[in-house]
Amino acid sequence: MNRSVSLLSRASVGLLATLLVLCCMTGAARAALPDAAAIQAAIDKAYEDYKGLEEGAVADYIPALAKVDPKVYGIALVTTDGKVYTAGDLKTQVSIQSISKVFTMAKVMDESGPQSIYDNMGVDATGQVFNSIVAVEQYKGAEMNALVNPGAIAATGMVKGENYDAIWNSLLNYYSEFAGRKLTVLEDVYKSEAETNQRNQALAMLMYAYGHIEGDPLQATDIYTRQCSVGVNAQDLANMAATLANAGKNPVTGKRVATAENVPEILAVMATAGLYDDSGKWLYRTGLPAKSGVGGGIIAVSPGKFGIAVISPPLDAAGNSIRAQEAIADISNALGGNPYVVQAR
Numbered sequence: 001m002n003r004s005v006s007l008l009s010r011a012s013v014g015l016l017a018t019l020l021v022l023c024c025m026t027g028a029a030r031a032a033l034p035d036a037a038a039i040q041a042a043i044d045k046a047y048e049d050y051k052g053l054e055e056g057a058v059a060d061y062i063p064a065l066a067k068v069d070p071k072v073y074g075i076a077l078v079t080t081d082g083k084v085y086t087a088g089d090l091k092t093q094v095s096i097q098s099i100s101k102v103f104t105m106a107k108v109m110d111e112s113g114p115q116s117i118y119d120n121m122g123v124d125a126t127g128q129v130f131n132s133i134v135a136v137e138q139y140k141g142a143e144m145n146a147l148v149n150p151g152a153i154a155a156t157g158m159v160k161g162e163n164y165d166a167i168w169n170s171l172l173n174y175y176s177e178f179a180g181r182k183l184t185v186l187e188d189v190y191k192s193e194a195e196t197n198q199r200n201q202a203l204a205m206l207m208y209a210y211g212h213i214e215g216d217p218l219q220a221t222d223i224y225t226r227q228c229s230v231g232v233n234a235q236d237l238a239n240m241a242a243t244l245a246n247a248g249k250n251p252v253t254g255k256r257v258a259t260a261e262n263v264p265e266i267l268a269v270m271a272t273a274g275l276y277d278d279s280g281k282w283l284y285r286t287g288l289p290a291k292s293g294v295g296g297g298i299i300a301v302s303p304g305k306f307g308i309a310v311i312s313p314p315l316d317a318a319g320n321s322i323r324a325q326e327a328i329a330d331i332s333n334a335l336g337g338n339p340y341v342v343q344a345r
């Protein structure tokens with residue numbers, strides 16, 4: 001065989017191999033997001049479909065939450081390239097409640113490394129309710145996670161700062177960078193929860209007794225109560241979720257907020273424990289790491305694609321907003337948001 005033929009065949013083998021690799025890569029890839037009109041249509045449809053849904057009840061174990069308007073309903077989705085899609089009420093603020101736990105965990109991981117969370121409260125589901133004392137007793141405050149109250153209060157106790165004000169300001173600024181605007185506390189919610197948070201104080205005392213809180217457990221509880229009372233609208237929450245979807249960089253402001261390497265681990269804890277006792281059911285249905293709060297918000301993250309948030313205060317028995325679950329599941333399904341779904345080869 002002459003030399004030019006053999007060179008040619010080597011080139012074609014190379015080309016074939018490249019094509020094969022490309023084919024496999026395309027075959028196993030996640031589908032791209034549909035176009036802007038299709039995204040908006042999915043959001044509008046979910047808004048209409050669940051506007052009339054009147055199941056569930058607003059949380060009332062914190063007196064101020066019982067006064068929240070059950071009709072508030074807003075949807076916002078932000079893509080990782082910073083495009084914003086919305087429907088419904090984007091103005092009304094609710095208290096962020098448990099959704100804050102995600103961002104406090106992120107802050108501690110930024111400041112002290114991801115191992116600090118793993119070592120202090122753990123990254124496992126408890127199988128118990130979010131404010132369970134049994135869950136603390138079971139493993140002496142370990143083998144839990146930063147998204148249930150005892151682990152969350154311990155995480156707040158790990159935020160660095162000279163004194164109460166320094167810790168609080170640093171935390172609020174961090175949340176604000178995720179949201180892309182300066183957030184503030186809903187003082188009536190804070191006051192109401194601070195007057196009735198004896199159970200959280202007890203959890204904090206136990207966490208302190210077992211060595212998971214080093215400083216003042218009552219200060220940690222109070223800062224935690226304040227962080228739960230931060231006011232957010234659907235747009236704020238979607239920006240926060242989209243920052244996680246975008247490896248820690250806020251796609252709207254363009255500012256890096258969280259360490260990119262920590263984000264997969266944050267999402268893992270959200271997937272495990274984000275929707276209280278129904279976290280497994282939610283993950284089974286949507287594949288999306290998410291976090292709900294008793295204020296009526298839910299955030300969900302489709303990594304690399306979008307962050308979505310819905311606010312609607314009426315909750316189901318597990319404490320998750322009913323309309324928010326339905327709307328997010330439908331929208332994500334329409335947009336191919338489930339990260340476990342890859343195109344068949």
Ligand code: GLU
Nearest residue numbers: 097098130228293294295
């Ligand atoms: N501040 C609330 C509490 O500690 C948060 C509960 C929640 O949203 O799950 O009970």
